[in-house]
Amino acid sequence: MYKALLFDLDDTLLDFKAAEDFAFKQLMQESNVPYTQQLFVQYDEINQQLWRQLERQEITKQYLLDQRFTRFFAALGYDNLDGIAAERRFRQLLGEGAFLMPNAKETLTVLKHAGYQLYTASNGVYQTQIRRMQATQILDFFDGHFISETVGYEKPNVKFFEYILNELKITKQDVLMIGDGLNSDIKGALASDIDCVYYDYANRQQANDAQYTVTDLLDLPSVF
Structure with a gap:
């Protein structure tokens, strides 16, 4: 899908x-x-x-x-x-100081082998994020990077997501946002009519309108 x-x-x-x-x-x-x-x-x-x-x-x-x-x-x-x-x-x-979340590299490996296009969508500082991905050896998993400093907009601004869609020349239905931020990631994606996964790594079970919720990144492939 x-x-x-x-x-x-x-x-x-x-x-x-x-x-x-x-x-x-x-x-x-x-x-x-x-x-x-x-x-x-x-x-x-x-x-x-x-x-x-x-x-x-x-x-x-x-x-x-x-x-x-x-x-x-x-x-x-x-x-x-x-x-x-x-x-x-x-x-x-x-x-x-680069550290990975649990099962991050393993999950990216599975999704990459499954044929998905993988992109970052972050509000961080561009060079800092790139260095951290290099240090943790996940940079090469991605087909591109959408980081607010270069995009020109911050999540949850819908223009952030519109920029990505325009750059990828892809429809909203073909995109899935995955993140831990209920405001920046989940509300931002939903306001842009993009499906999303709430990564509840702390298992707080907070109410949200995301289409999917996972507490372990390894569960991502099975939910969609």
Whole structure:
């Protein structure tokens, strides 16, 4: 039924939480800021607030990147630290800290051998995502990459999905979106009349309107 499968990256194929933890700890060490778990919680609250604003199209991606560590250091009283420089270093470290979600490579192998066209569909920073896919050896599974920084729109904006359809010259009925984000992936796909799979890796069993739900990536081939 489907010809092209669109994969979200962070927390779908790539374990972003593990990479983020690695990068944050390393950045704090390099910045001479004593690391605590509460410190990360404080950063994450600022970061998530900015990402929600971005999804609502209230700010730009560049504003988010410029502001998250600038606000974080200001909240801590570290006025001597450059938030924009810290952001650049953080993204470098994210690229170095590459980890896969359970069964990600095995699932991609099965789907590729089955003849599906595989594409990434991510809101991440392009070079960071490419480096992480290279490091985890999944880059070559894909026929192309649709990452918001180069697409020009963020999920869940329907223009993000329209861009993909136009580039692939394919109908909505031939495309399936797979991701863990109820807003960016699931609501975005549904608003674009594209079928979707909710990857509930934490088995939270949250209510959603996705056509399919899986808790293990290896279950993907059997549901469609």
